[in-house]
Structure formats: C-alpha cells, structure tokens
Amino acid sequence: SQQGEEDPQALSIQEGENATMNCSYKTSINNLQWYRQNSGRGLVHLILIRSNEREKHSGRLRVTLDTSKKSSSLLITASRAADTASYFCATDLDNYGQNFVFGPGTRLSVLP
Amino acid sequence: DAGVIQSPRHEVTEMGQEVTLRCKPISGHDYLFWYRQTMMRGLELLIYFNNNVPIDDSGMPEDRFSAKMPNASFSTLKIQPSEPRDSAVYFCASSSTTRYNSPLHFGNGTRLTVT
Numbered sequence: 082s083q084q085g086e087e088d089p090q091a092l093s094i095q096e097g098e099n100a101t102m103n104c105s106y107k108t109s110i111n112n113l114q115w116y117r118q119n120s121g122r123g124l125v126h127l128i129l130i131r132s133n134e135r136e137k138h139s140g141r142l143r144v145t146l147d148t149s150k151k152s153s154s155l156l157i158t159a160s161r162a163a164d165t166a167s168y169f170c171a172t173d174l175d176n177y178g179q180n181f182v183f184g185p186g187t188r189l190s191v192l193p
Numbered sequence: 194d195a196g197v198i199q200s201p202r203h204e205v206t207e208m209g210q211e212v213t214l215r216c217k218p219i220s221g222h223d224y225l226f227w228y229r230q231t232m233m234r235g236l237e238l239l240i241y242f243n244n245n246v247p248i249d250d251s252g253m254p255e256d257r258f259s260a261k262m263p264n265a266s267f268s269t270l271k272i273q274p275s276e277p278r279d280s281a282v283y284f285c286a287s288s289s290t291t292r293y294n295s296p297l298h299f300g301n302g303t304r305l306t307v308t
Contacts, residue, residue, distance in 0.1 A: 114296060123197070123284055123299030124236075169236065171297075180249060181297065183228075183236040 086184050087170055093190040100157040102187040104170030105150075113146060114171045114181070115155050124169060124183075127155075160191045195219075197300035199285050205306045211273040214303045216285030217266055226297065227260055227270050228284040236284075242268065243290075275307045 088103045104113070112131045116124040130137045130146045130153065137144045143156040157164055167188050171181040198217040206212055218225050226241040240250040245262045253260070257276070262268040272279055282304050286297040 116297075121301075123286070123301045124297070125299070126296035129296060180238070180241065182238070185235045 087168070087187040089187060090185070091188040091190070093192065094160055096160060096162055096191055096193050098160055100160050100164070100189055100191070102155045102168050102189070104153045104155070104184055106153075106170075106172045106184075107151065108172075110148075110172045112173055113144075113153050115142075115144060115153075116169045116171060116183075118167045118169065118186070120166075127168075157189075160189075162191050162193045165189060165191045197285055197287050197298050199283075199300035199303050201303060202301065203304045203306075205308065206275055207308055208276055209274045210307075211271065212275045212279075212305060212307075214270040214283050214285075214305070216268045216270070216300060218268070218285070218287030219289075219298055220266065222287035222289045222298070223265070224288045224290065225262060225268050226286040226288075227268070228286065228299075229281045230284060230302070231281045239270070272305075275305075277307045280305055280307050 086105050092100055094100050110132055112129055114129045115127045117127055118124045128139050128142055128144050130144050132148055141158045146153045167186040169183045169186045171183045173181055197219055200215045223244050227239040228236050229239055230236045237252055239252045240260045241248055242262045258272055260270045282302045284299050284302045286299045288295045288297050
C-alpha cells in the first residue's frame with residue numbers, strides 16, 4: 082500500500098477560487114514534499130516541509146503538516162488556469178532523506 | 194542548467210524486444226532515481242543510485258529489468274525482453290545531498306509502448 086494518499090482524486094474549480102488538496106501518510110517521516118505534474122511532463126518540486134514545521138508558504142502556496150494526524154494539506158490561493166495539473170505529495174522512507182514515496186495524486190482543473 | 198535529460202521521449206516496440214532508456218542527470222547531483230508511472234499503480238520507485246552505486250533496487254519488477262550508472266553523468270534502464278505490461282512512462286530524477294532532503298529534479302520521461 083502507498084505511504085501517501087491524496088484527497089480528493091480530482092478537483093475542479095473556477096479561476097480565482099482557492100484549491101485545497103490533502104495528503105495522508107502511514108509512517109513517521111522526516112519531511113513531506115509537494116510536486117506538480119503538467120500533462121506529458123515530469124514532476125516539478127513545489128515545496129518541502131520538515132516534520133518539525135507546521136506551516137510553510139511559497140507565493141500562492143500554503144502547506145500545513147499535522148504529524149499527530151499524519152496528514153498535510155496544500156492550499157493554492159487565487160487559482161489560475163495555469164495551475165491545472167496533477168499534484169502529488171511525497172514522503173521519505175528512510176533516514177537518508179532520499180527515498181521518496183509518492184501518492185496517487187490529485188488532478189486539479191482550473192476553469193477560466 | 195539543462196535539467197535532467199531523458200531519451201528517447203517515446204519508444205514503441207514489439208513484445209520480446211530489448212528496450213534501453215537513457216538518462217543524463219543534472220551535473221553535480223549525486224543521487225539518481227528511476228521511476229515508473231502508470232494509471233493503475235501511480236508513480237513507483239524502481240531503483241536509485243548514490244555516487245553511481247545502486248542503493249535500493251527492491252522496486253525493480255523482475256530480472257527482465259536492469260539499470261546501470263557507469264559514470265556520474267549517465268544512466269540506463271534496460272528491459273529485456275519487453276512485455277506489454279511494461280508499457281508506462283519512465284522517469285529519471287536526480288538530487289543533490291549538499292542539502293539534506295533536497296528535492297528531486299525530474300526529466301520529462303520516456304513513454305514506452307510495448308505491443
């Protein structure tokens with residue numbers, strides 16, 4: 082079974098609205114990362130949050146981490162059509178911090 | 194920086210043929226990863242290298258799959274013989290441990306179709 086699971090599987094919103102995606106995981110982690118994948122392209126790193134952090138911001142992105150609930154959320158504010166993509170959370174499996182497991186992803190569609 | 198470069202972008206082959214996928218990581222990165230992405234199974238880690246040495250190949254499906262990293266700037270993933278169930282997008286990614294927990298940098302993948 083996968084370490085990370087995103088929720089929802091698909092999300093459709095209007096441009097300008099906020100989009101929230103959630104990620105749950107099973108075992109202890111050192112950090113959690115969020116990636117974006119545009120159709121036909123590789124994944125692009127968005128943001129990393131360490132296990133001792135609770136919230137992190139990067140531009141229109143806000144990530145929270147609740148280690149007691151083993152969950153994280155990614156909020157995209159004021160969404161744009163260009164935000165249409167799949168979003169994945171990734172958790173590390175070992176103390177080297179280099180072996181990552183990806184969830185199945187959330188497909189976000191931002192309608193103009 | 195050119196990023197992670199994979200070739201070919203698309204590969205169509207017949208069952209039983211040998212397939213070789215290639216990857217050039219970002220210069221200076223000391224970790225290299227091979228992932229496979231399918232609709233059914235999502236993104237799966239196949240194998241990863243550190244300083245050209247395979248660290249974990251537990252994700253390699255079976256003996257038909259092999260990966261090499263002869264030097265810091267090149268890696269191959271070979272499937273011999275290929276089967277229709279190997280059809281997927283194969284991604285190579287690299288990262289650097291100059292920073293702990295550094296992010297992965299992905300190539301644009303090779304879409305493999307085995308008929």
